[in-house]
Amino acid sequence: MRALNASPQRNKLAVMAGGLMAVILLNAFGQIKLNTWFGSFYDTLVKRSLSLLTGEVVSFLIIVGGLLCLVVAQTWLQETIKVRLREWITHDLMDQWLKPKRAYLLTQAGEDGANPDQYIQADARHLAEMSASLTIGLFHATLLLLSFVGVLWTLSNQVVFVYDGKSFTIPGYMVWCALAYALTGSWLTWLVGRPLIKLNAERYAREADLRYAIVRINETVETVTLQRSEADERRSANGSIGSVIDLSRELANGLSRLTWVTSGYGWLAIIVPILLATPGFFTGSLTIGGLMMVVGGFNQVQNSLRWYVDNFPGIADWRATLLRVSRFRNSLSQLDPDDGTAGGITVSPHPDGQLRFENLVIKRELSPISFAIPHIEIRQGERALIEGAADADKSLLLRAMAGLWTEGSGTILLPDPRDIMLAPARLHFRIGTLREAMTYPAGADDFDDTMICAALVRVGLMHLIGRLDARERWDRVLPTAEQHRFLLARLVLHRPHWVIFEDMAMSATEQDLNLLRSIFTRELAGSAVIGIGSCSALSGFFGRRLRFARSLEAVPAQPVDDAEAGLSRLPLEAAE
Numbered sequence: 001m002r003a004l005n006a007s008p009q010r011n012k013l014a015v016m017a018g019g020l021m022a023v024i025l026l027n028a029f030g031q032i033k034l035n036t037w038f039g040s041f042y043d044t045l046v047k048r049s050l051s052l053l054t055g056e057v058v059s060f061l062i063i064v065g066g067l068l069c070l071v072v073a074q075t076w077l078q079e080t081i082k083v084r085l086r087e088w089i090t091h092d093l094m095d096q097w098l099k100p101k102r103a104y105l106l107t108q109a110g111e112d113g114a115n116p117d118q119y120i121q122a123d124a125r126h127l128a129e130m131s132a133s134l135t136i137g138l139f140h141a142t143l144l145l146l147s148f149v150g151v152l153w154t155l156s157n158q159v160v161f162v163y164d165g166k167s168f169t170i171p172g173y174m175v176w177c178a179l180a181y182a183l184t185g186s187w188l189t190w191l192v193g194r195p196l197i198k199l200n201a202e203r204y205a206r207e208a209d210l211r212y213a214i215v216r217i218n219e220t221v222e223t224v225t226l227q228r229s230e231a232d233e234r235r236s237a238n239g240s241i242g243s244v245i246d247l248s249r250e251l252a253n254g255l256s257r258l259t260w261v262t263s264g265y266g267w268l269a270i271i272v273p274i275l276l277a278t279p280g281f282f283t284g285s286l287t288i289g290g291l292m293m294v295v296g297g298f299n300q301v302q303n304s305l306r307w308y309v310d311n312f313p314g315i316a317d318w319r320a321t322l323l324r325v326s327r328f329r330n331s332l333s334q335l336d337p338d339d340g341t342a343g344g345i346t347v348s349p350h351p352d353g354q355l356r357f358e359n360l361v362i363k364r365e366l367s368p369i370s371f372a373i374p375h376i377e378i379r380q381g382e383r384a385l386i387e388g389a390a391d392a393d394k395s396l397l398l399r400a401m402a403g404l405w406t407e408g409s410g411t412i413l414l415p416d417p418r419d420i421m422l423a424p425a426r427l428h429f430r431i432g433t434l435r436e437a438m439t440y441p442a443g444a445d446d447f448d449d450t451m452i453c454a455a456l457v458r459v460g461l462m463h464l465i466g467r468l469d470a471r472e473r474w475d476r477v478l479p480t481a482e483q484h485r486f487l488l489a490r491l492v493l494h495r496p497h498w499v500i501f502e503d504m505a506m507s508a509t510e511q512d513l514n515l516l517r518s519i520f521t522r523e524l525a526g527s528a529v530i531g532i533g534s535c536s537a538l539s540g541f542f543g544r545r546l547r548f549a550r551s552l553e554a555v556p557a558q559p560v561d562d563a564e565a566g567l568s569r570l571p572l573e574a575a576e
Helices: 009-047 050-097 102-107 116-158 173-193 195-219 221-226 230-283 288-305 307-333 391-401 434-439 449-458 462-467 480-494 510-521
Strands: 161-163 166-168 346-349 355-362 369-371 375-378 383-388 408-414 420-423 498-502 528-532 544-549
Touching (some): 009 116, 050 102, 050 307, 102 307, 116 307, 161 230, 173 288, 195 307, 230 288, 288 307, 391 498, 434 449, 449 462, 449 480
Parallel strands (some): 420 498, 498 528
Antiparallel strands (some): 355 375
16 A cells, blocks of 8 residues: 555546545445335336336436446446556556666565566456456445345335234344345355465466466577477476466366355345245235335345355455565565675775776685685776686676675775666667667667667668667567677767676677777777676787686786787778
């Protein structure tokens, strides 16, 4: 509730909820009028009067016309509330998930962090729709119950019993009968349907696993095809499919057992109120119209009371979904890093905007890794290559710099994050247009078309200029060679002061490497470059080499003259 109170959707939801309550109140009043009309209508039929019957029909059309308008308004308000609730829940979960570092930390959180897409898309929708339906249904049923209990209590005085020559009435007789009938059905429903709560909770977890298995195959379809491992992937998916089917079969059996109670209870409700009110009709204290009013009032009361009976499967489903979403949100709120009192690696801003490692030691499973030199500072404009003994070491260093890995000791002082741009080995494309992919992580409106087109021309991707507003899966549309150049176009466009490359020469062609040298000689001549990983293809590009590994071996800084590296002699044609 605290999250909802802080949401901009709160006022809109409150207004719509107030309007809906007013509509339901009017609906309940109309239902009472309709029930009274039934008694009058049946009494009119007994009188066999055409003029009176015509008047009753006109009254019926007026009452039903009003009820129809109210039902339409209630449906619109109910469905709109569902949309608003889903909007709030989805945005709230996305805000919690995409807070700095949380999305990554969630992947390390075990089962609660698995399949966030399932929680944010499917579970949020389901929770919003069921919360609105069940809450509105409960309010409607409660209002009808309160309205018709009084009507039925009054009508119960007309049910006169005769015993041993004496007549008497039971105060609220039909009310107590309706209450007993509904409670019996509710108890049977709870007894038979209780296992459905656990089954529904398990169903969503298994459905999420199946969905993940399918998504994983689709994301790696190229590798699967090249290795001709479709049959193996199919066998692997069989486990997830079988798990879902087995649980679905258990749910089907449970729902079938529950149907014995709910459907049987509903069919009996047709005749039970008539039988209960028969003594009054036989003694003459109840007319046929009065009998119909008693039956109508009984059905309204017991229908309101049996709301729990009819909605038990839905309540079980709603509760399971609520627990899943709540557990997911609580897991996210517990991912925030501590206040630093527990020790570990400290990441702070550098006072002069440089990059500095102070006594950095990263703990890992086998043995700690560190630099041989305790104090290392890389200044803007320098080019340093950090070589690791293994990919795991490189990955841990990047995570430590991002504040995602704190196990160890020492301090990392970083420049302003807005001045740093990571160039990963595998380029990340956001879902959207090519323009948005170019300006990422900034907004699409932060750069004009002239700047974007100039950057594409600079790296030889001028054929993409006409597709800036095309929406594609660019990680699949662009071949690997063009993705390398696209990364360089991003750098030319953003002009970062610090660039961190991850395996920068991996799978790059000689032409791409020459283009990279040219860009860092001209457009990004003043930018610092940090290369992490092996980079033998760019021999002479870096002025310093640093060893970061378990051996504590360091390679002394090796200044390299630009002319010696071939940067100043690079012809312009190599960049085109």
